[in-house]
Amino acid sequence: MNEKVTTTIDPDLCVGCGQCVRVCPSGTLSMRDGKAQVTGDRSLNCGHCQAICPVGAITVSAIDEAMSQFVNFRTDKNWLGYGDFDTSQLVRLMASRRSCRNFQAAPVDRSVLEDLVKIGCTAPSGTNCQLWTFTILPTREAVMALGKGILNFYVKLNAMARNRLLRLFLKSIGKPELDSYYRQYYANVRKGLEDFSRTGVDLLFHGAPAVIVVACKKQATLPKEDALLASQNILLAAHSMGLGSCLIGMAAEPMKRDPKLQIVIGVPNDEKVYAVIALGYPDENYQQQAGRKQAAIRYFES
Ligand SMILES: Cc1cc2nc3c(=O)[nH]c(=O)nc-3n(C[C@H](O)[C@H](O)[C@H](O)COP(=O)(O)O)c2cc1C
Numbered sequence: 001m002n003e004k005v006t007t008t009i010d011p012d013l014c015v016g017c018g019q020c021v022r023v024c025p026s027g028t029l030s031m032r033d034g035k036a037q038v039t040g041d042r043s044l045n046c047g048h049c050q051a052i053c054p055v056g057a058i059t060v061s062a063i064d065e066a067m068s069q070f071v072n073f074r075t076d077k078n079w080l081g082y083g084d085f086d087t088s089q090l091v092r093l094m095a096s097r098r099s100c101r102n103f104q105a106a107p108v109d110r111s112v113l114e115d116l117v118k119i120g121c122t123a124p125s126g127t128n129c130q131l132w133t134f135t136i137l138p139t140r141e142a143v144m145a146l147g148k149g150i151l152n153f154y155v156k157l158n159a160m161a162r163n164r165l166l167r168l169f170l171k172s173i174g175k176p177e178l179d180s181y182y183r184q185y186y187a188n189v190r191k192g193l194e195d196f197s198r199t200g201v202d203l204l205f206h207g208a209p210a211v212i213v214v215a216c217k218k219q220a221t222l223p224k225e226d227a228l229l230a231s232q233n234i235l236l237a238a239h240s241m242g243l244g245s246c247l248i249g250m251a252a253e254p255m256k257r258d259p260k261l262q263i264v265i266g267v268p269n270d271e272k273v274y275a276v277i278a279l280g281y282p283d284e285n286y287q288q289q290a291g292r293k294q295a296a297i298r299y300f301e302s
């Protein structure tokens with residue numbers, strides 16, 4: 001909302017239909033003498049005015065054309081109208097995406113990872129701030145460098161959680177987190193750490209050859225929501241491009257708690273990590289969709 005206006009309107013092209021004014025969420029444009037004009041000094045730079053103008057009179061220079069250009073597929077840039085898509089295919093894609101726990105070692109081309117980031121950025125963001133960041137770990141070595149930091153975090157956490165007196169003391173002063181961690185995760189994490197040191201089996205990233213870490217600048221309006229919406233786009237697109245994906249909360253949570261872990265992969269302190277996405281070609285195939293548990297739906301009508 002606080003951005004400088006980057007919209008320009010060609011008065012010779014404008015036919016005065018007023019549609020840009022109607023869709024502008026920040027009141028940046030007005031009709032004057034039968035033509036649209038930029039009259040505000042602040043803008044979301046969302047591009048709605050440019051997208052709706054029937055005569056191409058509007059340019060929003062904050063919008064980077066390169067973000068709509070992809071290397072691995074061609075896409076129609078014309079707007080898909082409301083209802084002009086096969087919902088059954090959309091739902092089939094959504095319901096077929098699975099969290100992949102078995103990846104092939106084959107690397108993922110950087111252009112594929114960059115296309116995924118651009119697809120992520122088609123998500124909505126609070127006040128259109130788009131302050132998300134995407135740190136690509138494109139090799140198994142890079143993934144394991146992050147993995148080592150995460151494993152050390154859990155070694156220390158498990159050492160603390162093993163200490164019964166410490167758990168009880170923290171609980172007694174209103175900090176039950178270590179005790180709940182002990183009850184819910186300690187044993188599995190200990191087994192994961194032991195397996196990794198004994199056999200090298202990677203239960204954290206499931207052997208993924210690439211990772212995208214989705215973070216957001218702290219000054220974003222709604223950083224967590226923005227990062228997670230972009231992440232969901234990436235997961236769906238990965239499936240459509242033949243890749244398996246898995247959100248790794250077991251890596252994201254330590255990164256939220258220990259700022260040193262994000263510095264290791266070059267994410268600065270003015271950003272917060274919200275998602276770690278393991279990516280790679282899948283070494284698993286399903287026979288059918290998995291389905292879902294019953295949802296809690298309620299109505300309020302009054
Ligand atoms: C926030 C979040 C964190 C997750 N963390 C992990 C994780 O650390 N390791 C893992 O193997 N799966 C993780 N998952 C995957 C879930 O287990 C998975 O989404 C769930 O079992 C449903 O399966 P599906 O994704 O195939 O539909 C995570 C999912 C979410 C949404």
Ligand code: SF4
Pocket residue numbers: 009013014015016017018019020021035036049052053054055056057058
């Ligand atoms: S949408 Fe285009 S033609 Fe219509 S008023 Fe705005 S600038 Fe003019």
